[in-house]
Amino acid sequence: MIxxxxxxxxxxxxxxxxxxVFIDEHTDAEFILDILNKTFNVHRANSEIEELHVKYLIEKEQPTATKHVIYTNLVKDDLKYIREYCEVNGCLDIRHLENYIKGKVHKALNLNINMPKDELITAAKVSIGKDLSYWMDLCHKGASEIxxxxxxxxxxxxxxxxxxxKYDEQLLTTFYQKVNELLGQEYIKKPAQTLADEIVAKMFDGLACDDCDSILESVYVHWLNSKEHExxxxxxxxxYLSKNSNANVLDSNNDIWNINVNHPFKLIDEQWLKAIGQDINNKALIPNHLARITQRDQSKQAQSVNITFWADVxxxxxxxxxxxxxxxxxxxxIEFYTKYxxxxxxxxxxxxxxxxxTPEILAPYQDYYKHLVDVFxxxxxxxxxxxxxxxxxxxxRIINENSQKIAIIVGDGVAYELACEVSKKVSDNFKFTxxxxxxxxxxxxVNNMSRIYMANGMVDKVQKKRETYLTKQNPSSDIDYVLLDDxxxxxxxxxxxxCTYKDIDDMGDKxxxxxxxxxxQAVETFTNKITTLLNSxxxxxxxxxxxxxxxxxMLSEADKITPTLNGQNHVAERYIRTVDKQQSLDSYVEIEKQYEEFNYNYFSxxxxxxxxxxxxxxxxxxxxxxxxxxxxxxWERTAETGGSLNAKFTNKADLKNVxxxxxxxxxxxxxSEDNIFEMERKVYLVKFCDSKPIGKSDVFTLKRGETTTKEFTFDGNNEIxxxxxxxxxKEQLDKAVVKKNNDRDLGGLF
Structure with missing residues (x-):
């Protein structure tokens, strides 16, 4: 403000x-010169020689529109060569900066500010770039607000x-004194990094015992929200954790619940998990734990340090x-599963x-989950x-039911719950079914991919053959096959x-x-590619x-099932295939289904x-x-930002023999009169050869009822x-096939 x-x-x-002329007899306002020099041309004149030199420079430049400030520590009566400027032009004479500040504050706020000279000048330095509210706080609250x-x-x-x-020595000393007051310790000159470590230790100590100073807690919150300081x-x-691994503030012998719910210590969360795990089957205690879990789950500070598992608990x-x-x-x-x-x-x-x-943490939660699974x-x-x-x-069926341009992602091992994670991340701008x-x-x-691609119920181990089968079943439809990553x-x-994506099953199996x-990462891939497809x-x-x-x-040997089998068989982790019907497996699900030499399937x-x-x-x-x-x-595009004015190629027959x-x-x-409100539409053309893009036109505008012509060359291609x-x-309005006739040349049909 000064x-x-x-x-x-x-x-x-x-x-x-x-x-x-700016007279600063005691040099208290010298700190402001760098700021003044950004607006004015500042000169120093603290001796007769400097006065003469400054006067020469200024008068040499005249006439000029440059504003010159002559800064001097000499009193007005001692000035020689620039005294004339003081008498003719006027001067800003500040003999006591503290009085100048007090006068300005009183004039602006009609308030008296009572602070020692050093603190008042320090406050003035800090006030640079601030507004009157800064001085109002100082008037009411004193030096603590500097x-x-x-x-x-x-x-x-x-x-x-x-x-x-950022600050000069005087300001830093004042700042360090205020910091030490906050920490409740005497001011001793020490390296800045040491003081910073002490501040953070005080902050973390306070969070660890739920007795954090309000200023330090506010700094902690802003720290975790700051991109600049993250x-x-x-x-x-x-x-801090390396120094305090055995300290009382994080000792498991203390009351682990007596801690700030926004703390950053994952080891405390782990202690909470263990304690809740011990009570997990006690329905009377769970509501008390849920109250704390809800608070922790909603803590933005916990989320900022990647502690997000409480939502799952x-x-x-x-x-x-x-x-x-x-x-x-x-x-x-089925409905209960897909809803809940x-x-x-x-x-x-x-x-x-x-x-x-960390099995000592996970075990009770796994057991609880498996109990719920058994019930279901x-x-x-x-x-x-x-x-x-x-x-x-x-x-x-999807191809038969959709005449628009569509994409189908065929995943491998994409569980329903994982797909739901994808649906939460795809934009709500698209209609979701x-x-x-x-x-x-x-x-x-092998079995299920064959089912997806082959409507005849046959099983084929080769993906390319499944695709070939689907293509042959749709001779009049153009089907592209790509990896989702491409x-x-x-x-x-x-x-x-x-689009095929096999990463989940491949990684899971291996x-x-x-x-x-x-x-x-797979969820992110699905999300991004779905959005890309809809936008393309x-x-x-x-x-x-x-x-x-x-x-x-986590499994023990007792968890693994060892059935007694008769005859030729194949045992996999989740199913059994046998040639003969098994009388000893009545407690399992039996499906009579032939595969290679096997006739029966059994499932736990x-x-x-x-x-x-x-x-x-x-x-x-x-x-x-x-x-x-x-x-x-x-996912379906609904709210189109393009127009609804339809358009089509009118010379498709001619294009087949060029x-x-x-x-x-x-x-x-x-x-059509149905489209009276759509007068034009911006479009462009894309050319393909062998299903690969070979070029596209600039954007051009179609106007209602008008015919637009565009001429191109084959560029060595025979069919485009x-x-x-x-x-x-990027909605497809129409398409046409252009074929070059190499047998005759009539000079062009148009």
């Missing part, structure tokens, strides 16, 4: 002259070395299994990801008899695009539980999969695996709802497909 006051006083002199510690502490602890360059927090936290503990008892049909079980139970699968997957290497499975398998899949030929497909048994990739912003030429940490001209995007999966988590009614040489954790092939209930999700190197496209915009797309939405 910078504005001084500028205002100098501008009053400059209103009549271009030279002003530095706003809530604002100054964060940049200080983030980078003490840089902060010390890099330093982890360093300080790691340093909350899902487990809040789940009410009493409604399972009312389920009386398979359809009701799948959330438990997501929660336990997240907890496995976080704590699989009792109903699920009770009504599984007569189970019918509807997976066979699903791609053909949530449905399911019931997978075939056994829920294996999808980009440019739509392919085909009306239908089938890495088992270790694959869990990669699943969030596909009207709808479907997400389907061959099967889901179960996570068996639990989540426990059959004992095999494989590594356990991630599995599929069984008859659990997690494996059989798969997503049939669809002589010469040039071909002409005739595009007519709709002139041209698509007419909306410039904004």
């Amino acid at each position: 910078d504005l006051w001084l500028k205002e006083d100098l501008e009053e002199i400059f209103s009549k002259n271009i030279v002003a 530095f706003d510690l809530e604002k100054e502490l964060l940049p200080f602890i983030h980078d003490p070395a840089l902060f010390t360059k 890099g330093s927090f982890e360093k300080y936290l790691t340093n 909350k899902v487990l503990l809040e789940f009410d299994d009493k409604d399972i008892g009312y389920l009386s049909t398979r359809e009701e079980c 139970f799948y959330k438990l699968d997501t929660a336990i997957r997240n907890l496995y990801t976080e704590f699989l290497n 499975f009792d109903k699920w398998f009770k009504y599984l008899e007569g189970y019918q899949e509807n997976q066979t030929g699903i791609l053909q 949530n449905d399911i497909i019931m997978a075939d048994l056994p829920s294996l990739t 999808v980009n912003n440019e739509a392919l030429s085909g009306q239908y695009l089938i 890495l088992n539980n270790k694959a869990l940490k990669f699943f969030p 001209g596909y009207q709808k995007v479907f997400l389907i999969t061959d099967h889901g999966f179960v996570l068996t988590g 009614k639990t989540m426990n695996p059959f004992k095999t040489p494989s590594v356990y954790g991630f599995a599929h092939g069984g008859a659990a709802p997690q494996e059989l209930i798969t997503p049939y999700f669809c 002589s010469g190197e040039l071909y002409l496209l005739k595009i007519k915009a709709d002139d 497909e041209v698509q007419l797309l909306d410039a904004l939405t």
Whole structure:
């Protein structure tokens, strides 16, 4: 604020002259010169020689519009060569800066400020860039408000070395004194980094015993929300924990609940998890724990340090299994799973990801989850008899039911709960339809992928052959096949695009539980690619999969099932195949189904695996709802930002037999009276050869009822497909095939 006051006083002199003398007898206002020099041409004149030199420089430049400030520590009566400027132009004579400040504050606020000289000058330095509210606080609250510690502490602890360059020695001393007062200790001169460490230690100590100073807690909150200062927090936290690993503030012998709910200490959260795990089957105690869990789950500070697993614990503990008892049909079980139970699968997957290497934490939550699974499975398998899949030929049904340009993502091992995670992340700007497909048994990739692609019910182990089958079934439809990772912003030429993504199943089969940490990345891939497809001209995007999966988590040998089998057989983790009917497996689900030399399939009614040489954790092939209930999700563009004015190629017949190197496209915009409010539409053309883009036109405008012509060359190609797309939405309005006739040359048909 003092910078504005001084500028205002100098501008009053400059209103009549271009030279002003600023007398600062005690040099208290020298700190302001650097700021004044940004607006005016500042000269120093503290001796006769300097006075003469300044006078020479100024008068040499005249006439000029530059405003000159002559700063001097000499009293007015001692001036020689610049005394004339004082007498003729006027001068700003500040003999006592503290009195100047007091006068300005009283004039502006009609308040008296009573502070010692040094503190008042310090306050003036800090006031630069601030408004009158700063001085009002000083008048009412005193010197404690010179530095706003809530604002100054964060940049200080983030980078003490840089902060010390911000203020002069006097200001830094005052700041350090205020910081030590806040810490409740005597001021001793010490390195800035040492003081910063003490501030953070005091902050963390306070959070650890729920007795944090309000200013330090405010700094902590802002620290975790700050992009500018985020890099330093982890360093300080790691340093604090290394020094305090055995300190009382984090000792497990203390009351672990007597701590600030917004604390940053994951080890405290782990102690909470252990304590809650011990009470997990005591329904009387759970409500008390849920209150604390809800607070912690909602803590933005906890989320900022990546402590997000409380939401999953909350899902487990809040789940009410009493409604399972009312389920009386398979359809009701399916509905219950897709509305409620799948959330438990997501929660336990997240907890496995976080704590699989910490069994002492995870065990009670896994046991609780498996208890809920057993309760639900009792109903699920009770009504599984007569189970019918509807997976066979699903791609053909989607093609038959959709005439627009669409994309279908065929995932491998995308469980329903995982697909729901994707649906939460895709923008609400698209219309979303949530449905399911019931997978075939056994829920294996070769079997179920064949079902998806091949409506004849045959099984083919080769993906390329499945695609060939689908293509042959649709000779009049253009179908493109790509890996999902290869999808980009440019739509392919085909009306239908089938994208395959096998990462989830591949990682699960190879890495088992270790694959869990990669699943969030897969969710992001689905989300981004779905959005890309919808924004690149596909009207709808479907997400389907061959099967889901179960996570068996931590297993003991007693958990693994060792059945007694007769005859030739094959035992996998989630299913058994046998040649002969097994009398000893009455307690399992039996499906009579031929595959190679086998005639019967058997499935456990639990989540426990059959004992095999494989590594356990991630599995599929069984008859659990997690494996059989798969997503049939669809996102659709609805609110188009383009126009609704239709257009089409009018010379398609001629384009099929073109002589010469040039071909002409005739595009007519709709002139129907139904479209009287759509007068024009911006479009562009994309050319393809062998389904690969070979070029596109600039954007041009079609006007209602008018025909537009565009001429191109074949550029060495014999057959080209041209698509007419909306410039904004990339919606395909029409397409035409252009064929070059190399047998004759009539000089052009147009």
